[in-house]
Amino acid sequence: MSFVKTLFGGLPGRAQSVAAFHNAVATSAPLAAQQTYSVPVSMLRRFQSTSTEKPADSADIKRLSMLRNIGISAHIDSGKTTCTERILFYTGRIKEIHDVRGRDGVGAKMDSMELEREKGITIQSAATYASWGDYNVNIIDTPGHVDFTIEVERALRVLDGACLILCSVSGVQSQTITVDRQMRRYNVPRLSFINKMDRAGANPFRIIDQMRQKLKLTAAAVQIPIGTEDQFRGVVDLIQWKALYNEGDNGENLVSKDIPADLIELATEKRHELIEQLANVDDNIADIYLNEEIPTAEQFITAIRTATINLKFTPVLMGSAFKNTAVQPLLNAIVDYLPNPTEVTNTALNIADNEKPVELTPYSGNPFVGLAFKLEEGRYGQLTYMRIYQGALKKGSFITNVKTGKKIKVPRLVRMHASDMEDVDELGAGEIGAMFGVDCASGDTFTDGTVQVSLSSMFVPQPVISLSLSPIGKESPNFSKALNRFQKEDPTFRVHVDKESKETIISGMGELHLQIYVERMKREYNVECLTGKPQVAFRETITQAAKFNYTHKKQSGGAGQFGRVMGVLEPMELDEETGKDVAFENRVIGGNIPTNFIPACEKGFVDALEKGPLIGHPVNGLRMVLEDGAAHAVDSSELAFRIATKNAFNEAFAKAKPTILEPIMNVAITAPTEFQGAVIGGLNKRKGTVVDTEIQEDYFNVTADVPLNDMFGYSTELRSATQGKGEFSMEYKDHQPVQTHVQEQLIQEYKKKEAAKSK
Template identity: 80%
Template sequence: MSFVRSLFGELPRRVNSASFKKAAYTFSQNTSNQTLSLAPINLCQRFQSTNAQAAATVTNDDEADPQDIARLRKLRNIGISAHIDSGKTTCTERILFYTGRIKEIHDVRGRDGVGAKMDSMDLEREKGITIQSAATYASWGDYNINIIDTPGHVDFTIEVERALRVLDGAVMILCSVSGVQSQTMTVDRQMRRYNVPRISFVNKMDRAGANPFRVIDQLRSKLKLTAAAVQIPIGAEDQFRGVVDLTTWKAYYNEGENGEVLAEKDIPEELMDFATEKRHELIEQLANVDDEIADIYLMEEIPTAEQFTNAIRRATLDLKFTPVMMGSAFKNQGIQPLLNAVVNFLPDPTQVTNTALDVAQEEKPVDLVPYSANPFVGLAFKLEEGRYGQLTYMRIYQGTLKRGAFITNVKTGKKIKVPRLVRMHAADMEDVEELGAGEIGAMFGVDCASGDTFSDGALKYTMTSMFVPEPVISLSLSPMGRESPNFSKALNRFQKEDPTFRVHVDKESKETIISGMGELHLQIYVERMRREYNVECTTGKPQVAFRETITQPAKFNYTHKKQSGGAGQFGRVMGNLEPMTTDEETGKDVAFENRVVGGNIPTNYIPACEKGFMDALEKGPLIGHPVNGIRMVLEDGAAHAVDSSEMAFRIATKNAFQEAFNKGRPTILEPIMNVSITAPVEFQGTVIGGLNKRKGTIADTDIQEDFFTVTADVPLNDMFGYSTELRSATQGKGEFSMEYKEHQPVQTFVQQQLIEEYKKKEAAKK
């Protein structure tokens, strides 16, 4: 307690210091409104924790090892995220080249037979897309940067989700022609969900029609970001040859065979007026979010380069501002300034608040302090089946993970030894003895699930879970020829690796059904089964993930009675079903509520009633699909002293649900996809006509130069085969992407068709 006494003695002098504020914020535990609690009583309460290790916890910079602080200050954990085909992997390839991690630059599609370093799977190189996020690390000057390159395709959105869950900052890449696209909006939502500060990088400045300032306008209007250019381009399209930095007031050109030399020169005379205008715009935007720049702006002065850097960093870390860089990764332009921006504007691990839940204190939120001397807490955020067993990617939030050390899986309570620790460089790895706080690495031979929290056994902390979207499409899957053990082995592995990939066996048809985020998602897994497990499979027709629900409340009063000699079955339940919207906090849209008073239904039978409700949700009465958006309120009932049992009440509740469901004006819900199509202007009428035929609702159209972009909401059931239709309608020049938006009721005649098809199918089984 000597630290607390000394802290109280110095309180008047240290109240305004940043380190004290950080310590007091950690002590206060008030994560809901992030207020600082400086009262001595709160500090005492925090220090007198029941946790045996609390007294050893390093809580501020004064107590931490100076070398550890210096290491953390020079560390950045970033992700590269964007819409598909914006140049993420190309950009990462150039970053690795300029930081000296690779010696040669290779194309993404592997035209030279090698392919990009970060696309290590054969499938990725063949298709020219990123399927799995890949981790690497690099050094830029004195700084160490951990980088995760994420997929852009919506089918692999879970890879982006889990990367952003553990990263401190991100680079959001945008195409200079296409600008903000559908998946850009998804990535933006994910970054907001995990409060990740970001830099925006307008890529492909060498493309015809490049216009970075239109992209910045879209960032402000579509994503509602306070964004401003920190650079302006020198030339554009095929004349693009460098950038002007508005903070240092210098021009930068990439010279040398691969742009490895960054030459600093004076700003070209013809760009002076435009640069002055854009610098004034940058100052205006910063003045809206930063007090220091606001004072300078009001005095009509120009900030120094240092004032600019500090203000942009402060505003970016506070999630109030997004600096916009520009360049062309493919043409080796603008990557070194982007690396400087990562170092200057994005946070180090000490500047990010990571919250865990203390299992020992009823999941009380606890802010983790990222010093290596603290008790160990780490999160397993991604699993892969490696050549030497399961590879578990770990983010170390505090403490140190050492090879040969014993760590505890907080969820299972199982104690395990860490056999091998590595740093990842795409598919390559480098053995290390330990990983410090704030680091990202991987360990071999540890059996766990994605999302498990590990500690050194002294703490019982668990990290908050990440958001996992529900699958929208299913396929029946069966192995060709005789079933081999590899079939189930592959499915088990894929489920463990990917939370959005689900497998179940249909109770009636006995078929294996796989579910995922889209056709491509499932196709990739079927192809991986063939390549990695030598299992050829046939797939059935894609099935849309319909849902069933009710649109108005309905009462139920059901008695289950069965007498067949000896003890019978008796259970009576009364109450009502009512429509329910999704709870924003829990994400659940089904609920069971017990309002029984007076013991008419004994309390030991209430869980059985809830089980009956959950049984009924599995298969709806209309077309046999799961039910959601429903709350069951149990208000009354009756029990028999001899004949009542858990089974009787479970059956009674399930039957009561089905009876009331049919009275509640039931409807079928179908997944609606947000579809974004880009094609030459001459095909606009044909494309929009095709969307109308597929029951699409046009949300937005945008014409840029010779191309147009249309955004529409289209039922997934009507999107099968669309890629072939679009290719033929646009002479192969059109492209589209889609992502799940929401479930909406189907049209009345479609509902009738689906019900009739289901009845025929059921009749054929009898």
């Protein structure tokens, strides 16, 4: 029996695993000597190099080498949740398959929220774990909709590897580009899976070209399809040089056969392309390529794994999760190509040593360090998702919140399986779990108290849209309780009370984002709410520098008020390091303004930023430089200088050619080609600027930059213009100046509103 037949032939569904692969390798020649999965020497060296800790024990190293923490990410509707459902079935975690929009009304396991099942979308990322042979895989299924981008952000912050899913027809879409950017931000190695190979118009090689051009990835197929569209039956594995078919009611049996004769030529061409791409990133493969030889399966696997972990290469697999085809090879690829926790460098900041970066070693004998990356309100109190980077977390042990310094006892530890949970006594280094009853915020670092280190927090995008919110009928305590909980769970959801109108304002990433929270208040807290017209997050700024020289005097018998400030207000670019685009600079010399009044001047500057003079929106993109001033021995006070600075700001702002900035959205639309004229006409009407158009057979994709203020009600317009066949997604791009006539209009509306209030 050939090596590959030993590997794949006739293995029953759930026993079919990487364990079988290792056994096959161990008993076959000539790969037996080469294909070993023992612990790499570099990994042992890394463990033993930590001077303060005792050396790692072999059981812990073996456990870590058999662990994978992965996320499944993609554009909306690419099949992430369906793919996760099949993975859970083939690994034996669930006994039946249910689909996202299934007729049985059960819904996918990972979409546990009632709203998710109704709308057929993922709203919250869900965690689970599964076993594939001897390997343990922690999986986080993330939402695809851009409004819930924070869920993807925090998942990628704590994962070691990711699976990027692409649709075989739509390919690289707007949210795919966003997910790619997030993966790069956290240096997450990924493999790609081209899903929906059974769809009409499926073309995986066009998608691979898009990955190279749009995402600038060194990507190559490690499989080719056997048939496409409704004829899709399986894949050819270019590494093992065998055809793989799924048999059984749910595709649980993976059967290996010889490659069909009509595919030999294409398979040879694509394997040559794979070798070429790998030769660009791996010296060993380059030598083999120059000698015009074919690498062995073991050489392929080693080269792909090394290049993937080093972020130099992306292997591309293909299949159809919905049709239960080629999901098991994806699982094999996950354990073969994605890193274990020891192969990823995680650093923390040592608070005791001027925030000097220190490398964390994922070994259970080291001092405990963990990150709370997600919060949920569970049935038994707050559920805190935790990634353990170092040491072990034990039930009943005491841990310290680095931010607050509070010492807390761990009352209950669980492993998550979507909404279900399984109690455990201990979570080792590199694992992901959850604990109950611990009060903390998302992004808090926990240690055992012996080390003072903090993990860097995740990137949180700024909200772009706001709604006024008021409960229908009598206000109940549940209203504020719900808003507090949602804010704690989701850093992109903000709540504040407008000082003048006294209305509760909620802000978020998009209309759907806020709609979901309003709906959740009704379902989970029995609070029905009325929402006001959406408000766009305008900003005010200046376009040129202006000097100020302002004196604040007030005399009303007895001690008066006196403060004089001089300086300049100037435009400021965003500082990439700090992420700030406003600053207050003190350049006063000679003590003309006593140093104890400088903080009051800064407070006056901060007061002025809150509400701009043009339309009452926050001000950004400027620096206030305080150069000189004067004080009175009796009449000067902190209040006088605070008022003087605020008034000086407003005076200089008016002279510095102020402008209003509006959020510009990057809008991606897909619709049948016959509606192209209507769609582009609709974008022009909404002041959109077309950035890119692409035609793919019967469909076209258009990307445009459109002001958010002009995007309200667009979904209804697009549906009617395309007979319900068009779909779009939008994502915040940046703030840009509004047109002059729009600025005049906004200022007039603001003045009318202010005049109405003063009556």
